[in-house]
Structure formats: structure tokens, C-alpha cells
């Protein structure tokens with residue numbers, strides 16, 4: 001957004017009002033591609049969902065959450081697989097290690113995402129991420145592990161075509177990832 005910072009808004013305001021009326025819109029005339037709400041373990045919502053109200057139930061129904069109230073607005077030049085990898089890397093490092101699903105599950109998910117963004121993916125990786133994400137979220141002891149898979153599950157839900165391009169064609173549509181054929185280094 002053009003204007004970054006701390007704001008206080010009423011419950012029920014839409015994401016669009018926050019981004020365009022208060023935030024001043026997207027810099028450089030770029031399109032908004034997604035919004036991650038709730039911090040690094042929040043879900044990434046498709047730009048077509050900008051008119052949903054910001055409240056606990058609506059964000060949860062869309063696959064994200066309110067949590068800290070943090071919001072990251074993502075532009076059209078961003079790779080959503082890389083966003084998932086970055087977000088999960090953060091929560092994986094924050095894991096205290098007490099319970100196995102969070103300690104090892106997030107590590108395994110991160111390694112799969114890292115492989116996908118480096119052109120080392122396997123055809124079954126999307127299904128494996130979905131299975132692991134569901135298990136980690138359901139069986140972790142505290143909110144960190146329970147919410148950590150959100151960025152992965154929502155980027156697969158809303159941007160599955162980007163995962164498929166990385167896995168099947170070994171291409172990063174945003175030309176962000178270090179794919180063997182992309183020349184990005």
C-alpha cells in the first residue's frame with residue numbers, strides 16, 4: 001500500500017476500504033493480487049475477496065484470521081508459492097519444539113515448499129502439503145502450530161495454478177523463484 005502504518009478501524013470495514021481509502025492503494029499502479037491477514041500464520045486471500053468485512057467469522061471462513069490484526073498487501077509481481085515458503089519459514093523457526101506435529105510437520109512442509117521454489121518438486125507435493133497442513137493444524141498443541149499451515153493451505157486454495165506451474169512446468173509465473181529454466185539467480 002502507498003500508506004503503511006498503524007490504523008484503528010471499526011469491525012466490519014472491508015479490506016478494500018482499508019487498502020484503497022485509507023492505505024492509498026497500490027504503489028506504481030500495480031494490481032493487488034492478495035492480502036495476508038493476521039500475520040505470518042494468516043491466510044492469503046485472493047484480491048477478489050477484498051469486499052469481505054474484516055471480522056473474526058468472515059476472515060476465518062475465507063481461510064485466514066484476525067489474530068494480531070496485521071495485514072500484508074501483495075502486488076501482482078509476487079510469487080504466492082514463495083510467500084507461503086517465507087511465511088512458513090518464519091513460524092517454523094518460532095516453533096518451541098514441544099510437540100511433534102509442529103516441530104517436524106512445519107519443517108517437512110517448509111522443505112517441500114523450498115524444493116518447489118527451486119525446481120526440485122515432485123508431482124505429489126500439493127497433495128502432501130494439504131495432508132500435512134491439515135494434520136499439523138489439527139494436532140498441534142497451541143495456536144502457533146494450529147495456524148502455521150494457513151498460508152500454505154490458502155495459497156493452494158486460491159493460487160493452485162501457480163503451484164502447478166512450478167511443479168509441472170518447472171516455471172515460476174512471477175519469475176521470482178530460482179527455477180533451473182528461469183535464469184533467476
Ligand code: SF4
Nearest residue numbers: 097098099102142145
Ligand atoms: S504447537 Fe505450540 S507447543 Fe507445539 S511445538 Fe509448536 S509452538 Fe510449541
